Amino acid sequence: MTDPEKLRRRALDALTTARARTALLTGCVDDGELTAQHSPLMSPLVWDLAHISNQEEQWLWRAVAGREALRPEIDPLYDAFEHPRATRPALPLLAPAEARAYASDVRGRILDVLERAPLEGGGPLVDAAFAFGMVAQHEQQHDETMLITHQLRRGPAALDAPEPPPGPGTADLPAEVLVPGGPFTMGTSAEPWALDNERPAHARVVPDFFIDTVPVTNGAYLAFIGDGGYRDERWWAPEGWAQIRAHGIGAPLFWRREGGQWLRRRFGVVEPVPEDEPVLHVSWYEADAYARWAGRRLPTEEEWEKAARHDPVSGRSLRYPWGDDDPAPEHANLGQRHLRPAPAGSYPAGRSPLGVRQLIGDVWEWTSSDFLPYPGFVAFPYREYSEVFFGPGHKVLRGGSFAVDPVACRGTFRNWDLPVRRQIFSGFRTARDAGVI
Ligand code: AVJ
Numbered sequence: 012m013t014d015p016e017k018l019r020r021r022a023l024d025a026l027t028t029a030r031a032r033t034a035l036l037t038g039c040v041d042d043g044e045l046t047a048q049h050s051p052l053m054s055p056l057v058w059d060l061a062h063i064s065n066q067e068e069q070w071l072w073r074a075v076a077g078r079e080a081l082r083p084e085i086d087p088l089y090d091a092f093e094h095p096r097a098t099r100p101a102l103p104l105l106a107p108a109e110a111r112a113y114a115s116d117v118r119g120r121i122l123d124v125l126e127r128a129p130l131e132g133g134g135p136l137v138d139a140a141f142a143f144g145m146v147a148q149h150e151q152q153h154d155e156t157m158l159i160t161h162q163l164r165r166g167p168a169a170l171d172a173p174e175p176p177p178g179p180g181t182a183d184l185p186a187e188v189l190v191p192g193g194p195f196t197m198g199t200s201a202e203p204w205a206l207d208n209e210r211p212a213h214a215r216v217v218p219d220f221f222i223d224t225v226p227v228t229n230g231a232y233l234a235f236i237g238d239g240g241y242r243d244e245r246w247w248a249p250e251g252w253a254q255i256r257a258h259g260i261g262a263p264l265f266w267r268r269e270g271g272q273w274l275r276r277r278f279g280v281v282e283p284v285p286e287d288e289p290v291l292h293v294s295w296y297e298a299d300a301y302a303r304w305a306g307r308r309l310p311t312e313e314e315w316e317k318a319a320r321h322d323p324v325s326g327r328s329l330r331y332p333w334g335d336d337d338p339a340p341e342h343a344n345l346g347q348r349h350l351r352p353a354p355a356g357s358y359p360a361g362r363s364p365l366g367v368r369q370l371i372g373d374v375w376e377w378t379s380s381d382f383l384p385y386p387g388f389v390a391f392p393y394r395e396y397s398e399v400f401f402g403p404g405h406k407v408l409r410g411g412s413f414a415v416d417p418v419a420c421r422g423t424f425r426n427w428d429l430p431v432r433r434q435i436f437s438g439f440r441t442a443r444d445a446g447v448i
């Protein structure tokens with residue numbers, strides 16, 4: 012993708028799509044709700060709104076266009092490292108009307124820049140085409156964050172979306188798929204909008220392993236609960252056991268048991284837990300404990316990526332499980348098109364060459380791996396984007412949820428979070444070494 016006009020259209024399209032989503036997420040509640048803190052885990056929605064535009068101003072207006080700062084005095088308010096989320100409501104934040112005016116001022120200016128910027132795709136990370144793509148991805152990541160805030164919010168539903176299609180189910184699918192061992196290419200040096208932590212492409216070798224054909228479902232997870240999984244220390248990492256004991260955790264977040272039935276709250280609506288849907292809102296510790304109970308383990312990050320990208324015929328790593336085409340609605344449940352995961356077994360057109368399903372979309376999948384740099388990693392645009400998070404404190408999630416836009420999701424995309432987190436749209440699948448029965 013080196014044609015500058017194509018890059019320009021793609022950037023414009025990605026920015027416009029992101030802004031429509033931001034407008035929806037911040038326009039469906041009143042100003043009081045925008046400035047309220049719905050959970051100490053999250054920012055007020057109005058913080059995300061101005062933060063998106065402040066980053067856009069810094070990366071595109073100042074860095075790419077080389078123009079003078081518009082609102083330098085607000086930079087510290089919207090610096091995620093300066094103020095932890097719980098303290099943000101007390102800051103002198105821009106009021107909703109001011110934040111909206113700032114957002115449209117910045118957007119108008121950077122669209123003028125985009126019209127004239129010399130764009131050369133495929134260049135080094137610092138090229139202008141990359142910066143526009145990074146800003147669109149950043150906004151979409153905050154749109155997912157804002158959707159998490161909506162899920163935590165109390166009160167009647169503010170959002171609505173059609174149900175995902177019913178899907179073919181799992182009756183005809185094998186429980187697991189053998190991924191052949193040997194080398195494959197992990198990461199990318201070619202994907203124009205890949206972030207710093209996805210680079211560079213490099214060879215990895217994994218031994219033969221089996222991986223679940225579909226993500227672990229609520230039904231399967233209910234068997235773990237029913238078998239006393241939350242009361243049996245054998246299955247738990249020590250820190251996970253401490254967490255569930257300290258907080259009285261006995262089920263995924265947003266679940267409760269009433270009259271012998273498991274219910275869950277989903278965007279302001281309480282409904283029975285659907286057994287055929289991938290489990291959602293579990294911590295890394297819960298995923299790890301389930302896998303141990305099942306006699307299995309979480310896949311490593313490289314196993315996950317090999318299952319998602321390796322084409323055994325060509326030996327090549329694909330951009331997505333289904334090939335190199337950009338995601339379309341028949342491939343995966345992405346982009347907040349539906350406000351829930353689709354039933355396990357859905358999206359046969361999105362399966363990998365080896366037959367693994369729903370690797371992209373539906374739920375972020377916990378892996379056993381710590382978030383670490385690839386060999387040859389170069390931080391961009393600054394250390395705080397990825398580098399400061401490297402280390403044993405953060406676990407990698409792969410594949411993207413129903414809440415993430417296609418622009419911020421691909422076979423190489425890496426998400427990370429603390430192993431205690433459960434408000435994120437997280438699920439998992441399990442794996443095992445081949446040869447171990
Ligand atoms: C990649 C989702 C962990 O939300 O902290 C947003 C994305 N980086 N603004 C986050 C991000 C800067 C990041 N995650």
Ligand code: FE
Binds near residue numbers: 149
């Ligand atoms: Fe951010």
